[in-house]
Amino acid sequence: MNEEILQFVLTTSMELISMAAAYLGLRLYKKSWKLRMAIVAIPLLVNVLLYIVYRTTPFFYMAVVLLICIPFVWPRKSA
Numbered sequence: 854m855n856e857e858i859l860q861f862v863l864t865t866s867m868e869l870i871s872m873a874a875a876y877l878g879l880r881l882y883k884k885s886w887k888l889r890m891a892i893v894a895i896p897l898l899v900n901v902l903l904y905i906v907y908r909t910t911p912f913f914y915m916a917v918v919l920l921i922c923i924p925f926v927w928p929r930k931s932a
Contacts, residue, residue: 863903864911871896871915875922886928893922 878893897919904912 860907860909863907864909867896867900867903868911868915871900871919875919878922878926886926889926890923893919893926897923 874892874896878889881889881892897916900912900916900919904916
């Protein structure tokens, strides 16, 4: 595969995965907080690694979006 095609496929797939992870991580109310945190944290780490490798901004922006979601997934003492 060509390097540009691979980067395009990775960018597109990670954008879709990040949007789905943000939605699912915030909307799974009844499930455990560890599952919700994993749903958000794993794509976050993949986006960070891909940003380090390719140095393109979509990976950085998707990592920031998922990082903003983490305080809303973190368990409260009252929950």
